[in-house]
Amino acid sequence: MPAAIDFFFDFASPYGYLGSLRIDAVAARHGRDVVWRPFMLGAAFKETGMRPLLEQPLRGAYSRHDWLRTARRLGVPFRLPEGFPMAALAPSRAFYFIAERDAELAKAFAARVFHAYFGEGRDMSRPEAVAAEAMHLGLPAAEVLEAMKDARWKQHLKDATAAALARGVFGSPFFVVDDEPFWGNDKIPEIENWLESGGW
C-alpha cells in the first residue's frame, strides 16, 4: 500500500474543518490512508509571524465570506462559533489519548469535535464538552477528562506540534503526500491530481 497522507490541522481552524470533510474520500479513491495530526497552530504563527485571519484587515472579511461560501458549495454545515477562535488544547490532547488506543476512533472523535464546533457553533474548548463527545463514541468520559489534565498528554501535544513545525507545517490544513507539502483547503484538487498522475 502506498504511503499514507499526513493531515495536519488545528481544531480551531475553519479551513481545517472544511478540509477534514474531504481528505479521506480523496485519499480512499487512490488507495491511500490518512493520518490525522492535530497541532497548535499558534506555535506555528509564532514562528512565521502569521496572525489569526479575522484579525487581519481585508483578509478577515474575505475569509469569513469564503468559509460560508465553501461550506455552501460542499453542502456542509458551517457556523462561526461564539468566541472564535478557541484555544484547542483540550480536544487536541484528548485526540492523542484516544489515538493511542485506536486511530480510527480518534478520527471519528475529531470529526465529532469539528462538527460540534463549526457545524453547530458549540464551544469545544471546555474539557467537559470534549469528554461528552468521546462518551458518545463509547469512550470512558472520566478517563478522557483525566487525560486532558495529564502531563503526559500535554507533552505529547507539544511534541506533535514541534514535529509538525520540523516538517515545515505552518498552516491548517496542511497535507503531506509522498513528502510533498500542500498548504490549504484549496490545494485538495491539486492533491487529487498528484495522486491520479503519480506526481509532476
Place this chain on the structure above:
Amino acid sequence: MPAAIDFFFDFASPYGYLGSLRIDAVAARHGRDVVWRPFMLGAAFKETGMRPLLEQPLRGAYSRHDWLRTARRLGVPFRLPEGFPMAALAPSRAFYFIAERDAELAKAFAARVFHAYFGEGRDMSRPEAVAAEAMHLGLPAAEVLEAMKDARWKQHLKDATAAALARGVFGSPFFVVDDEPFWGNDKIPEIENWLESGGW
C-alpha cells in the same frame, strides 16, 4: 455577454504570473472576458500586515517549492529572478498607459513582462527593459519611457491601487467574478466551477 472577470495582480508576484497564464482560457470557456488590473501589492501589505512570502520562515521555503512545482505541473517556465521581488512600478505604469490605447495590447504587454521576469528571470524593474518589451509589440519606446515618468500615470497607478483595496483586494492574484472575490492561484478550479454552475 455576462460580466467580465477582474484580475488583480502585482508584476512581482509569482502566483500572479502563474494565474495570468490560465485565467483568460478559463474565462473564455464560459464566454467571459478578463480585465487585467495591476496594482501595488505593497500597499495592500501595509493595510493587512502581510509580508513578502520569502521573508516568512517556513512559508518562504514552501512557496519557493510550490512555485516551481506548480510551473512544472502547468508545463510553463519558471525562474526566480535575481533580486526578487522587484518593485513593479515601471511595468505597472506602462501597462495603464498602453491600456488607454488598447486593452488587448496592454494584456499582451503584461504577458511579455511576466514572461521576461518569471519565465526568463530578467530584471523588469528598469524602465528601459519595460520599454523594450513594449517596442516588440510595435509601441513607441520613447513614449512609453516618458509615460513611466509622467505624473499622470504615477497617479493613475496609485488610484488603481486604492480602487483595488477599496474592493477588498489584498493579494495577488485576486479575481472578482460576479462580485465574488477569489484570492489566490489555487482558487482557479473553484472559479471554473462557479462559472460552470452559475454560483453556489
